[in-house]
Amino acid sequence: xxxxxxxxxxxxxxxxxxxxxxxxxxxxxxxxxxxxxxxxxxxxxxxxxxxxxxxxxxxxxxxxxxxxxxxxxxxxxxxxxxxxxxxxxxxxxxxxxxxxxxxxxxxxxxxxxxxxxxxxxxxxxxxxxxxxxxxxxxxxxxxxxxxxxxxxxxxxxxxxxxxxxxxxxxxxxxxxxxxxxxxxxxxxxxxxxxxxxxxxxxxxxxxxxxxxxxxxxxxxxxxxxxxxxxxxxxxxxxxxxxxxxxxxxxxxxxxxxxxxxxxxxxxxxxxxxxxxxxxxxxxxxxxxxxxxxxxxxxxxxxxxxxxxxxxxxxxxxxxxxxxxxxxxxxxxxxxxxxxxxxxxxxxxxxxxxxxxxxxxxxxxxxxxxxxxxxxxxxxxxxxxxxxxxxxxxxxxxxxxxxxxxxxxxxxxxxxxxxxxxxxxxxxxxxxxxxxxxxx
Numbered sequence: 001x002x003x004x005x006x007x008x009x010x011x012x013x014x015x016x017x018x019x020x021x022x023x024x025x026x027x028x029x030x031x032x033x034x035x036x037x038x039x040x041x042x043x044x045x046x047x048x049x050x051x052x053x054x055x056x057x058x059x060x061x062x063x064x065x066x067x068x069x070x071x072x073x074x075x076x077x078x079x080x081x082x083x084x085x086x087x088x089x090x091x092x093x094x095x096x097x098x099x100x101x102x103x104x105x106x107x108x109x110x111x112x113x114x115x116x117x118x119x120x121x122x123x124x125x126x127x128x129x130x131x132x133x134x135x136x137x138x139x140x141x142x143x144x145x146x147x148x149x150x151x152x153x154x155x156x157x158x159x160x161x162x163x164x165x166x167x168x169x170x171x172x173x174x175x176x177x178x179x180x181x182x183x184x185x186x187x188x189x190x191x192x193x194x195x196x197x198x199x200x201x202x203x204x205x206x207x208x209x210x211x212x213x214x215x216x217x218x219x220x221x222x223x224x225x226x227x228x229x230x231x232x233x234x235x236x237x238x239x240x241x242x243x244x245x246x247x248x249x250x251x252x253x254x255x256x257x258x259x260x261x262x263x264x265x266x267x268x269x270x271x272x273x274x275x276x277x278x279x280x281x282x283x284x285x286x287x288x289x290x291x292x293x294x295x296x297x298x299x300x301x302x303x304x305x306x307x308x309x310x311x312x313x314x315x316x317x318x319x320x321x322x323x324x325x326x327x328x329x330x331x332x333x334x335x336x337x338x339x340x341x342x343x344x345x346x347x348x349x350x351x352x353x354x355x356x357x358x359x360x361x362x363x364x365x366x367x368x369x370x371x372x373x374x375x376x377x378x379x380x381x382x383x384x385x386x387x388x389x390x391x392x393x394x395x396x397x398x399x400x401x402x403x404x405x406x407x408x409x410x411x412x413x414x415x416x417x418x419x420x421x422x423x424x425x426x427x428x429x430x431x432x433x434x435x436x437x438x439x
Contacts (some may be wrong), residue, residue, distance in 0.1 A: 005230035008377040016107030040140035042068030075303035088329035113279035131275035137265030149257035156260040161204035163236030166329030176210040186273035291354035293322030372411035382411035389428035
């Protein structure tokens with residue numbers, strides 16, 4: 001049987017050799033910590049502290065602002081300096097809690113968790129929700145909501161997204177290499193919620209060392225299986241991951257649960273383990289600092305709220321002439337106009353590039369070569385959709401299935417005319433989705 005995959009996709013230079021062999025280093029923050037109240041999809045969290053309050057590490061500083069929301073916890077001890085708008089990694093100004101770190105790291109006394117075998121499904125879900133766990137590999141969907149589909153018995157697969165297909169990023173790779181047992185134990189927690197489901201560790205075949213470790217840990221687990229996938233971008237996109245592993249297709253009007261699947265990424269599953277088994281809320285993650293524009297690329301375990309400048313300095317600082325810094329990877333990340341932003345729940349990487357190749361490119365007219373169509377994993381026509389977007393023709397954009405775009409950037413990557421297809425389509429998608437909500 002061939003390796004699991006999907007139709008379309010591209011094979012960019014993965015750039016992972018820069019940081020893949022660098023062990024995870026724990027980094028303690030030095031300056032103020034900034035906690036944006038919108039670190040997830042849904043309603044922003046609501047502050048439960050005020051300026052001047054002294055807080056401890058592990059203390060709740062903001063509660064969920066609705067069902068689709070998540071609380072936020074202080075990752076250090078210190079004093080609340082302000083609650084005010086600050087720039088987040090995507091460049092937006094959002095209301096944030098600022099804490100002056102006292103350097104003591106005094107922690108709250110966490111309640112003694114009950115053994116997993118004694119917890120009910122409802123208790124597990126409540127713990128995950130109260131711990132502030134969200135999807136840490138993408139949009140930050142609150143995990144409690146994701147693990148609460150209408151029909152639990154119809155979920156056949158829990159898929160651990162171990163692909164890490166985005167070039168340069170190696171945070172999940174190091175987690176699987178250094179802490180595979182936490183990933184497996186986290187999967188055990190999730191499987192307790194779904195009686196009929198099987199746990200799949202879906203991992204690209206360019207990580208044979210991780211595959212071997214996970215296979216060894218799950219060899220006596222009848223409800224867990226390691227699935228090897230072809231190394232291809234965007235293998236880790238939710239729809240492509242589900243299709244590669246189950247043959248089931250979903251579209252923009254469906255959720256993974258509609259195809260009998262739940263998908264969570266590596267860091268999310270480890271956060272579930274920490275919350276349910278250890279009783280510790282979501283306060284940290286592993287972040288890759290990499291690229292040819294930073295002195296010493298590496299992987300760092302970082303507390304939420306830490307200033308990104310501190311990570312860059314820990315990696316030796318930017319090289320002279322570094323032209324571009326991206327939050328995330330080169331295909332789906334956001335170029336930052338300032339690195340004076342915090343690490344949030346969805347911060348996976350800081351990518352520092354010596355050359356800004358995108359800005360240097362001069363787009364030319366489409367030559368109708370069809371390469372974008374071949375590469376598109378959603379099987380749509382990016383060149384035509386970009387034309388509609390540039391003309392603000394929303395009706396035609398919707399007619400040609402523009403909402404099915406997953407904004408992976410494969411089309412822009414292969415375009416010989418250097419057209420910014422993803423950016424044009426992404427902008428129109430946001431407009432179309434916003435207009436849809438108004439109706």
